[in-house]
Amino acid sequence: xxxxxxxxxxxxxxxxxxxxxxxxxxxxxxxxxxxxxxxxxxxxxxxxxxxxxxxxxxxxxxxxxxxxxxxxxxxxxxxxxxxxxxxxxxxxxxxxxxxxxxxxxxxxxxxxxxxxxxxxxxxxxxxxxxxxxxxxxxxxxxxxxxxxxxxxxxxxxxxxxxxxxxxxxxxxxxxxxxxxxxxxxxxxxxxxxxxxxxxxxxxxxxxxxxxxxxxxxxxxxxxxxxxxxxxxxxxxxxxxxxxxxxxxxxxxxxxxxxxxxxxxxxxxxx
Amino acid sequence: xxxxxxxxxxxxxxxxxxxxxxxxxxxxxxxxxxxxxxxxxxxxxxxxxxxxxxxxxxxxxxxxxxxxxxxxxxxxxxxxxxxxxxxxxxxxxxxxxxxxxxxxxxxxxxxxxxxxxxxxxxxxxxxxx
Amino acid sequence: xxxxxxxxxxxxxxxxxxxxxxxxxxxxxxxxxxxxxxxxxxxxxxxxxxxxxxxxxxxxxxxxxxxxxxxxxxxxxxxxxxxxxxxxxxxxxxxxxxxxxxxxxxxxxxxxxxxxx
Numbered sequence: 449x450x451x452x453x454x455x456x457x458x459x460x461x462x463x464x465x466x467x468x469x470x471x472x473x474x475x476x477x478x479x480x481x482x483x484x485x486x487x488x489x490x491x492x493x494x495x496x497x498x499x500x501x502x503x504x505x506x507x508x509x510x511x512x513x514x515x516x517x518x519x520x521x522x523x524x525x526x527x528x529x530x531x532x533x534x535x536x537x538x539x540x541x542x543x544x545x546x547x548x549x550x551x552x553x554x555x556x557x558x559x560x561x562x563x564x565x566x567x568x569x570x571x572x573x574x575x576x577x578x579x580x581x582x583x584x585x586x587x588x589x590x591x592x593x594x595x596x597x598x599x600x601x602x603x604x605x606x607x608x609x610x611x612x613x614x615x616x617x618x619x620x621x622x623x624x625x626x627x628x629x630x631x632x633x634x635x636x637x638x639x640x641x642x643x644x645x646x647x648x649x650x651x652x653x654x655x656x657x658x659x660x661x662x663x664x665x666x667x668x669x670x671x672x673x674x675x676x677x678x679x680x681x682x683x684x685x686x687x688x689x690x691x692x693x694x695x696x697x698x699x700x701x702x703x704x705x706x707x708x709x710x711x712x713x714x715x716x717x718x
Numbered sequence: 719x720x721x722x723x724x725x726x727x728x729x730x731x732x733x734x735x736x737x738x739x740x741x742x743x744x745x746x747x748x749x750x751x752x753x754x755x756x757x758x759x760x761x762x763x764x765x766x767x768x769x770x771x772x773x774x775x776x777x778x779x780x781x782x783x784x785x786x787x788x789x790x791x792x793x794x795x796x797x798x799x800x801x802x803x804x805x806x807x808x809x810x811x812x813x814x815x816x817x818x819x820x821x822x823x824x825x826x827x828x829x830x831x832x833x834x835x836x837x838x839x840x841x842x843x844x845x846x847x
Numbered sequence: 848x849x850x851x852x853x854x855x856x857x858x859x860x861x862x863x864x865x866x867x868x869x870x871x872x873x874x875x876x877x878x879x880x881x882x883x884x885x886x887x888x889x890x891x892x893x894x895x896x897x898x899x900x901x902x903x904x905x906x907x908x909x910x911x912x913x914x915x916x917x918x919x920x921x922x923x924x925x926x927x928x929x930x931x932x933x934x935x936x937x938x939x940x941x942x943x944x945x946x947x948x949x950x951x952x953x954x955x956x957x958x959x960x961x962x963x964x
Binding site: 506510511512533543544545546547548549550552553556557582583593596597624625626627629651652653655656659660663 | 849850851854869871873874876878879889896899900903904906910930931932933935961962963
């Protein structure tokens with residue numbers, strides 16, 4: 449019996465088994481966000497998930513590659529054995545190195561986003577061809593990096609899954625000198641967007657945005673409420689600034705608030 | 719905040735949809751003749767979306783009919799970084815969903831029937847003006 | 848070998864350069880490495896972020912260009928590679944007695960200009 453046929457206990461175990469068998473496969477992962485992990489000869493070549501921007505999304509949104517030029521390169525690749533990487537180079541749109549960098553960044557960002565969803569169920573299917581792929585990584589490398597990222601966010605912010613559901617808004621503070629990418633985040637943080645939404649809006653990685661948000665929170669430049677636990681509340685919403693459900697005594701420290709800031713808890717007196 | 723605040727059960731359903739499905743950024747409910755009913759919007763102009771939704775849906779309906787199809791399900795418009803989905807709540811009202819390019823379409827398909835049913839139930843109480 | 852690693856290994860031809868890496872300045876992810884002497888990617892990104900943010904807060908114009916750390920036997924050069932999107936870091940470990948720092952910095956700049964932008 450092949451390793452992958454025995455029911456694996458968790459996703460890393462499944463990926464390890466598929467790696468051992470050198471399988472070409474697409475692993476469909478359930479949860480919020482769910483996604484698809486693409487494997488070639490047991491190694492991860494791409495991760496698609498609504499939780500993190502794809503390589504294509506980051507390239508187009510950041511303005512690195514123009515949309516119509518990208519579409520033409522995609523259409524031309526595949527015919528005559530030309531890969532997308534070759535087409536992008538031939539058309540002077542991206543060097544192979546830069547294409548590889550963007551794909552690698554998106555792959556690890558996608559894996560991180562998948563880890564934020566409760567990946568309780570999965571299904572192994574035949575390989576689907578992801579259009580945008582450059583390098584392949586052994587699953588244990590991806591798992592190790594994902595674990596490191598989760599630990600980093602836990603250290604800098606608190607629960608990473610909670611941060612993923614948190615809607616961020618810019619605090620009303622006097623302007624400080626910031627890097628352009630930090631200013632962009634403050635402009636995008638409108639109180640409706642989660643870190644993932646900001647990442648899509650700016651064409652950056654979800655993890656990178658979370659790191660920058662941690663930095664901006666430390667400077668007191670952003671505000672947020674504790675996100676509601678589980679499904680969103682259907683209780684009547686009061687007009688005005690958003691309210692959050694007080695969480696039960698959690699082991700994680702409560703978000704820090706500057707004096708004079710709005711009280712985070714729902715007030716019955718409103 | 720530019721959010722339109724109607725103390726309306728309709729807006730609650732719209733907000734729940736935005737919070738439940740990744741990538742949903744803004745939603746608009748309109749009449750089939752293009753009037754704005756309710757909206758959960760941030761940057762877009764709700765009245766314009768309402769008017770365009772009516773036109774889009776009507777055109778797609780005609781197109782589906784012309785092509786021999788019956789029962790139009792939805793109209794999806796994809797651009798490089800946006801998804802726009804127009805669906806009928808009932809034969810008088812439309813729901814328009816605006817999302818980013820990462821919109822969780824699988825989750826949306828799963829959740830949309832409940833949302834449409836909720837909205838239809840609320841709108842059922844409307845009396846002729 | 849990946850495209851990044853193939854082009855990085857050309858930098859090893861410079862005298863005294865024993866290791867080069869290309870990493871993400873924000874996330875600390877390694878995009879490629881060549882040679883025997885690597886540098887800790889996460890520490891490099893943390894260090895440059897600390898210095899960059901500090902310089903920025905202190906009011907310096909423009910972004911951090913490079914950091915050179917001098918040890919008894921070795922030099923660690925960390926050059927930032929600005930691009931559309933999050934910046935990258937190009938790091939090189941040099942043997943102090945053999946390497947020409949100015950030459951290495953020049954070549955790191957050339958690499959960044961040719962390969963990344």
